[in-house]
Amino acid sequence: MLSAMADPLSTTFSALADPTRREILQRLSSGDATVGELAEPFAMSLPAISKHLTVLERAGLITKSRDGQRRHCRISVAPLQDATSWLELYRKHWESQLDSLGDYLASIHRPSTEGDHEETPS
Amino acid sequence: MLSAMADPLSTTFSALADPTRREILQRLSSGDATVGELAEPFAMSLPAISKHLTVLERAGLITKSRDGQRRHCRISVAPLQDATSWLELYRKHWESQLDSLGDYLASIHRPSTEGDHEETPS
DNA sequence: ATGGCACTTAACATAGTGGTTAATTAACCG
DNA sequence: CGGTTAATTAACCACTATGTTAAGTGCCAT
Numbered sequence: 557m558l559s560a561m562a563d564p565l566s567t568t569f570s571a572l573a574d575p576t577r578r579e580i581l582q583r584l585s586s587g588d589a590t591v592g593e594l595a596e597p598f599a600m601s602l603p604a605i606s607k608h609l610t611v612l613e614r615a616g617l618i619t620k621s622r623d624g625q626r627r628h629c630r631i632s633v634a635p636l637q638d639a640t641s642w643l644e645l646y647r648k649h650w651e652s653q654l655d656s657l658g659d660y661l662a663s664i665h666r667p668s669t670e671g672d673h674e675e676t677p678s
Numbered sequence: 679m680l681s682a683m684a685d686p687l688s689t690t691f692s693a694l695a696d697p698t699r700r701e702i703l704q705r706l707s708s709g710d711a712t713v714g715e716l717a718e719p720f721a722m723s724l725p726a727i728s729k730h731l732t733v734l735e736r737a738g739l740i741t742k743s744r745d746g747q748r749r750h751c752r753i754s755v756a757p758l759q760d761a762t763s764w765l766e767l768y769r770k771h772w773e774s775q776l777d778s779l780g781d782y783l784a785s786i787h788r789p790s791t792e793g794d795h796e797e798t799p800s
Numbered sequence: 801a802t803g804g805c806a807c808t809t810a811a812c813a814t815a816g817t818g819g820t821t822a823a824t825t826a827a828c829c830g
Numbered sequence: 831c832g833g834t835t836a837a838t839t840a841a842c843c844a845c846t847a848t849g850t851t852a853a854g855t856g857c858c859a860t
């Protein structure tokens with residue numbers, strides 16, 4: 557379970573690549589919760605959730621603190637920030653790809669006139 | 679290799695969770711390339727790269743087109759956009775967490791004036 | 801102290817990942 | 831045709847991931 561991934565960005569993306577873990581993060585984004593509370597909505601055993609939380613914790617996406625018998629989980633967003641930074645590198649890119657799509661759609665609607673950039677708003 | 683993941687966001691994050699694949703995407707962000715060209719910088723067999731490209735293609739992150747013997751690969755950013763959208767949900771969150779950090783750092787510099795907590799910072 | 805509650809850890813089954821080498825397909829070239 | 835180049839597919843390997851059930855840990859209550 558505990559791989560020696562070493563690469564923080566890979567660890568983050570890998571942790572996010574599971575829908576259960578993403579749901580847990582979304583739940584935590586509206587407030588801290590115990591392990592049991594987090595497990596409740598899922599049709600899955602408690603140990604399974606516990607493992608997911610371990611993955612999230614090792615990825616630095618949550619922190620756990622003990623409170624009597626309970627463990628309180630809190631979201632921790634620094635790795636999400638790094639992941640977003642990496643993805644942001646492509647923002648310019650996809651904006652231009654969407655522009656190209658816009659140009660293409662425009663060329664269908666009013667073709668072959670010349671160097672025209674009429675943005676047909678859908 | 680070809681799992682039945684079905685969830686597009688999971689597929690995207692999973693594809694991004696490998697440093698080789700992220701490097702390939704970065705390479706493609708500066709222009710299309712053939713499989714051979716993409717493989718060249720890596721100390722890895724061609725089939726391994728081919729598999730990585732299959733993963734990227736199934737995630738919708740690249741498209742391949744045939745040109746004679748060569749396959750040209752092109753980046754395709756729509757899934758990156760979706761991944762970014764998901765992460766953006768936490769932007770407000772991490773901004774407030776960073777604010778909390780700022781407050782905490784401030785409290786170190788000017789301590790014990792009133793409701794002071796005994797936080798020993800590691 | 802004993803019993804229940806909230807979790808975690810252990811042991812296990814099954815399947816997926818990421819790499820290898822060898823064989824195969826397909827296009828080009830003499 | 832036969833040979834070379836470009837890339838994929840096949841067969842295989844070691845390791846990782848995700849789930850299970852059962853047992854263990856530690857806190858709290860009666």
